[in-house]
Amino acid sequence: MSTEEDSMTDVIGAGKVAVVTGAASGIGRALAEAFSAAGSAVVVADLDGAEAEIVAASIRERGGDATAIQVDVSDATAVEALAQATIERYGHVDVLCNNAGVSTFNLMRDQTLDDWRWVFNVNLWGVVNGLQSFVPIMRAQGTRGHIVNTASIAGILSGIAFIGPYSATKVAVVSISETLAQELQIDGTQIGVSVLCPSSVDTKVMESERGRPAELGAEHRTEMAESVRLMIRDSFTGPTGKTPATVAEMVLDAIRANRFWIITHPDENGASAARFSNLLASFPTV
Ligand SMILES: NC(=O)c1ccc[n+]([C@@H]2O[C@H](COP(=O)([O-])OP(=O)(O)OC[C@H]3O[C@@H](n4cnc5c(N)ncnc54)[C@H](O)[C@@H]3O)[C@@H](O)[C@H]2O)c1
Incomplete structure (x- = not known):
């Protein structure tokens, strides 16, 4: 393929548009900045509209094209409005x-039903809402496209103490991504799918409660849970932690290569291998 044809089929670069949810902080912010640095226009979508605007403004200051949109991804109507605003702005x-x-x-025994509801509403329904509103638009365009769903290494390891609801949603995000990839292929579309499975990345994910709806009440962590949480949070900036910018570059590389799995750290290789070999060893031989 010639360079000119390459650029016509690239999904990242000048004339292209990337929508990133959770883009006011951490991995999402780094993704928005990386897409912009590569020439794409970006929609910086986040529950925190003020922070999203700060991110978009800093991208524009560097010469990029960025639009901030406040959205609660757990609200299907709001995500539909995000899709419509994107099309109105960029086409x-x-x-x-x-x-x-x-x-x-x-x-899990200390998690309330509202804890479960909040995590499922954002992590599971947020992804479902995103697909529901954007996939029809992307299919109708008939052009190349790409969808990245952020899961977690928890989506592969599956059972992780202290983050039961979170792990359950991330397993679901892996599953939804695998199904989506199959179905878009059956469809014959040119829309690729990747699932991002990070381990420790230096972000504010351990302070998630800042975006918890007031009507769900505050989270009541036990003393033991709080001390483990602080230990894990500190590991994000330690030798095993990665920066959001490093992860964002991995994502852009995977999109360009149309690679499904984006695993960011080598650390959990052993635990994943143990889980899968245990599982395989449990299949009857006859
Ligand atoms: N940081 C890690 O180590 C790590 C590891 C595995 C997976 N992840 C995943 O990476 C993704 C990004 O998280 P992060 O680590 O950058 O954390 P972060 O807290 O720094 O960023 C998350 C962003 O999502 C936004 N958000 C929260 N609820 C929202 C809602 N209802 N609607 C719209 N936006 C909402 C927040 O305002 C915030 O800007 C998450 O899906 C997280 O589960 C992170």
Whole structure:
């Protein structure tokens, strides 16, 4: 393929549009900045509209094209409005990153139904709402596109103490992504799918409660859970932690290569291998 044809089929670059949810902070912010640095226009979508505007303004100051949109991804009507606003502003969308996510931190026996509801509303329904509103638009365009759903290494390891609801949603995000990839292929569309499974990344995910709706009440972590949470949070900036910018570059590389799995850290390789070999060993041989 010639360079000219390459650029016509790229989903990142000048004339292309990327929508990123949870883009006011952490991995989402780094994604928005990386898409912009690569020439795409970006929609910086987040529950925190003021922070989203700060991110968009800083991208514009560097010469990029960025639009901030306040959205609660757990609200289907608001996500539909995000899709419509994107089309009104840019006319098309080439990359969608369903990235917004939150977590509680407690043993499951100490998590309330409202803890479960909040985490499922954002992490699971946020992704479903994003797909529901954007996939029809992207299919109708008939052009190449790409969808990245942010899961977690928890989506592969599956059972992780203290983050039961979170892990359950991230397993679901992996599953939804695998199904979506199959169905878009059956469809014959040119829309690729990737699932991002990070381990420790230096973000504010451990302070998720800042975006928890007031009507769900405050989270009540036990003392033990709180001390484990602080230990894990500190590991995000330690030798095993990665920066959001490093993760964002991995995502852009995976989109360009149309690679499904984006695993950011080598650390959990052993635990993943143990889980899968245990599972395989449990299949009957006859
Ligand atoms: N940081 C890590 O180590 C790590 C590891 C695995 C997976 N992840 C995943 O990465 C994604 C990004 O998180 P992060 O680590 O950058 O955390 P972060 O807290 O720094 O950023 C999350 C962003 O999502 C936004 N958000 C929260 N609820 C929202 C809602 N209802 N609607 C719209 N936006 C909302 C927040 O305002 C925030 O800007 C999440 O899905 C998270 O589960 C992070």
